[in-house]
Amino acid sequence: MEDESSDEEFSAMRLPSLIDMLKRLLEQYSGGQILKELIQNAEDGGATKVKVMFVNKHNQPSTTLQMWKENPIQFAMKEPALCVYNDGIFTKEDWDGIAAIQCSGKENEPLKVGRFGLGFKSVFHITDTPLILSGNKLMIINPTANVYDVVITKKLRKIDEKSKKEMLKLMSGIFGFSPEVFHLQDGFNGTIFWFPLRTVESDLCKTIYDEKKIRDIFHGFTSLAPSILLFLKKIESIEIYEKKSTIQKLFEVCLDGDDLLTLRQERKGFVQDIERFNGQFASQPIKNILRPKVRSEGFNWLKKETSEDEWLVINHYHGGHVSAELKELVEDDDWPYSPYVSIAACLSKPITKGHVFCFLPLPLEGQSLTGLPVHVNGFFALSQDRHHVRWNTSEQDRNNSHTEKSILWNQYLVKEILPQVYTNLILQLIDDEKIRSLPLTSSERSQRADVVYRTLPNSKTVTENWKNLIDPIFQKLYSTACIFTKRNGGIWAKPQNTIFTKPQDENMVDSVEHTYLLCGRNISRPPKFILDAFRKHGPINFISAEHLREELLQHPGVYSQIDLKVKLNLLHYILDNNVNCLQGLSLLPLEDGNFSTFTTGRTETVYIFKDVDDMKMFPGLESLFVKSEIGSDLYHMISSKTD
Known part of the structure; x- marks a missing residue:
C-alpha cells in the first residue's frame, strides 16, 4: 500500500562520480591539446622555460588500489612517461586549483590564459595518476581511488626512503632532479609533472598511449611552434627531449637575439601597466610594440630546417572612446573577458595561413581561420572545446539572432578594436625606420614596402567573420602616407597624392614610372586588391596618356x-x-x-x-x-x- 503520510519531500540532485565527470570532460577536448595546456599553466605560473621529455622506457610494476594507500609514489612512478618541467613554483592557489574539477582558480585574473577552465585536467587523456612536484611539495592524483582518497600531498622532506629511491631511479638527472631536493628547505627549484602513460585500458579511459601517439603529439606541436611564443608574456623557450638509454634533444623553440633583455622588460612592463585595470577599460589605449626574433630547430626524428624569423607584434589593451554596446559588456561584473588584442606580422617571410590565438594558438585546420596575412590574438570567447572562436550559426543569421554575449563580444573585437590595432601595425611597419640606428637603403625601403603590402588584408581571401575589419583599416590609411614610391630614393605618400599604374606590359610600366619619378611625381604600383579597397574611401588616380603628356610638357628637361x-x-x-x-x-x-x-x-x-x-x-x-x-x-x- 502506498505511503501517503507526506505529499512532499526535499532531496538532493544526483551527482555523477568523479570518473564520470572526468570522462565527460575528456570527451569535450582532444588529447592533442595537452602540451599547450601545460604551457598555458606554466605561463600563468610565471615560468620562463618549459621542457618536455618522453621517457621511452618500460617500468610497469603491478599495482593495486591497496598499494595506492600504502605507497602512492610507487603507484605513480612508472614508465613510459611524459615528464614536463617549468621553472615556476606553485603557489597555494595553484595547489588548490590543480586538485579541483571543472573549475578554475583564475577566473578573476583577466590576464591569465588558464582561466578558461580546461587546463591541467586534459592530462587525463594520457595518464590515470599524474604526479606533480613543485618547490618542497608533491601531489599525486588517482581518480580511480575512493572519493576521499583521490589526492595525496606530501612534503619532500617527509617522503620515506623507499619512495625516494623509486623517484630517483626514474627521475635522477632529469631537469636537475637530484637527491639534494629531499633535504633542501625550498625543495626543487621549479615544477615537474610526471605522467605515467596509460598502457592498458582503465575505468577512466580506454585509450592507450604508446610511442606513436606521443610522437604524433610532438609533431603536432612543432607545426605550431614557430609562432607559439609570440603572444605569451613570460615564457621564452620550449624544449622537447626523449630518454631511452641516453637523453636526446628533439626540438627547441626560443626567443633569440641580442635584445632579449629589453624584450623581457617590455613584456613585463606592459603586463604591469594593464593589470591595474582588472579587465575594465583604460582611460586611453595602452600599446606595446615588440620585435621578437624566434628561432626553432628540430633534431633526430623531429628534425626540421632551422627557422629564424623576425616579427613585429603589437599588443593593445583598449581604452578611450568605445561604443555603448562594448562598454556595457566590459562593465558587466559577470563578464570575464578583457579588451585585449594583439596582431603579429612576420618580417622575414609571408604568413601563408594567418592563425587565431587566445595567447596560445587554436588548433590548426586545413584552411586559415581568418584568411588574414597576420596572426591575431585576443581574449576571444571560444567554443566549449576551445577549438574555435564563437560566431553566429547560419540559423542564427537567418533569424537575426545576435543576443548571445559571447558572439557579440567577438564581433565587437573584430569591428571596433582590431581595426585600430591592425592600422597601427601597418603604420609601425612604415615608421620602423625612425627607430633604427642606421637608415634603410633604397633597396631595403622597397623590401619593406613589399612587407607592408603583403600584410594588408585582402577581401578576396579574408573569411566572412573577419571581413568587418577591412573597411575601417583602409578608411584610416587613405588619409595617411602608406603608399611607397621610389621618388627621392624611396618615400611614403598618401594615396590621394599618388599616381598608380595599371596592369600592362612590364617594360612600358617601368618606363612610365621612371619618367614620372624624373618629373618629381609620386607613382606606385601596389597590388590591385589594395587599390580596390582604397576606392571605397576616396578617388584614386591612375596613369594615362593625357596625364603623361602634361608631365612631359611641364618638364621638357626630362627628355635628356x-x-x-x-x-x-x-x-x-x-x-x-x-x-x-x-x-x-x-x-x-x-x-x-x-x-x-x-x-x-x-x-x-x-x-x-x-x-x-x-x-x-x-x-x-x-x-x-x-x-x-x-x-x-x-x-x-x-x-x-x-x-
Whole structure:
C-alpha cells in the first residue's frame, strides 16, 4: 500500500562520480591539446622555460588500489612517461586549483590564459595518476581511488626512503632532479609533472598511449611552434627531449637575439601597466610594440630546417572612446573577458595561413581561420572545446539572432578594436625606420614596402567573420602616407597624392614610372586588391596618356635624362592609349638617332616606309625618316596610327 503520510519531500540532485565527470570532460577536448595546456599553466605560473621529455622506457610494476594507500609514489612512478618541467613554483592557489574539477582558480585574473577552465585536467587523456612536484611539495592524483582518497600531498622532506629511491631511479638527472631536493628547505627549484602513460585500458579511459601517439603529439606541436611564443608574456623557450638509454634533444623553440633583455622588460612592463585595470577599460589605449626574433630547430626524428624569423607584434589593451554596446559588456561584473588584442606580422617571410590565438594558438585546420596575412590574438570567447572562436550559426543569421554575449563580444573585437590595432601595425611597419640606428637603403625601403603590402588584408581571401575589419583599416590609411614610391630614393605618400599604374606590359610600366619619378611625381604600383579597397574611401588616380603628356610638357628637361628604350616605351604606351596625346611630344624616333616632335601643319614632313629597304635609296636624308630598328610592332603602329 502506498505511503501517503507526506505529499512532499526535499532531496538532493544526483551527482555523477568523479570518473564520470572526468570522462565527460575528456570527451569535450582532444588529447592533442595537452602540451599547450601545460604551457598555458606554466605561463600563468610565471615560468620562463618549459621542457618536455618522453621517457621511452618500460617500468610497469603491478599495482593495486591497496598499494595506492600504502605507497602512492610507487603507484605513480612508472614508465613510459611524459615528464614536463617549468621553472615556476606553485603557489597555494595553484595547489588548490590543480586538485579541483571543472573549475578554475583564475577566473578573476583577466590576464591569465588558464582561466578558461580546461587546463591541467586534459592530462587525463594520457595518464590515470599524474604526479606533480613543485618547490618542497608533491601531489599525486588517482581518480580511480575512493572519493576521499583521490589526492595525496606530501612534503619532500617527509617522503620515506623507499619512495625516494623509486623517484630517483626514474627521475635522477632529469631537469636537475637530484637527491639534494629531499633535504633542501625550498625543495626543487621549479615544477615537474610526471605522467605515467596509460598502457592498458582503465575505468577512466580506454585509450592507450604508446610511442606513436606521443610522437604524433610532438609533431603536432612543432607545426605550431614557430609562432607559439609570440603572444605569451613570460615564457621564452620550449624544449622537447626523449630518454631511452641516453637523453636526446628533439626540438627547441626560443626567443633569440641580442635584445632579449629589453624584450623581457617590455613584456613585463606592459603586463604591469594593464593589470591595474582588472579587465575594465583604460582611460586611453595602452600599446606595446615588440620585435621578437624566434628561432626553432628540430633534431633526430623531429628534425626540421632551422627557422629564424623576425616579427613585429603589437599588443593593445583598449581604452578611450568605445561604443555603448562594448562598454556595457566590459562593465558587466559577470563578464570575464578583457579588451585585449594583439596582431603579429612576420618580417622575414609571408604568413601563408594567418592563425587565431587566445595567447596560445587554436588548433590548426586545413584552411586559415581568418584568411588574414597576420596572426591575431585576443581574449576571444571560444567554443566549449576551445577549438574555435564563437560566431553566429547560419540559423542564427537567418533569424537575426545576435543576443548571445559571447558572439557579440567577438564581433565587437573584430569591428571596433582590431581595426585600430591592425592600422597601427601597418603604420609601425612604415615608421620602423625612425627607430633604427642606421637608415634603410633604397633597396631595403622597397623590401619593406613589399612587407607592408603583403600584410594588408585582402577581401578576396579574408573569411566572412573577419571581413568587418577591412573597411575601417583602409578608411584610416587613405588619409595617411602608406603608399611607397621610389621618388627621392624611396618615400611614403598618401594615396590621394599618388599616381598608380595599371596592369600592362612590364617594360612600358617601368618606363612610365621612371619618367614620372624624373618629373618629381609620386607613382606606385601596389597590388590591385589594395587599390580596390582604397576606392571605397576616396578617388584614386591612375596613369594615362593625357596625364603623361602634361608631365612631359611641364618638364621638357626630362627628355635628356631618358634613353632610347624608355622613349620608345613611352611612345608605345601613348599609341596604345590615345594617339592624340602625342601632340607636342618629342618622341618620334628618326633614323639619324634624334627625336622629332609630333605636330600638325608643319612644313617639314617625316616619312615612314612600308619597306624599310627603300630608305637606302635616300642617303644623307636620315633626319626625314622614322627610325627603322625600333621593332616591327612599334614601327607598324606609327605607320597606321599617325599621319
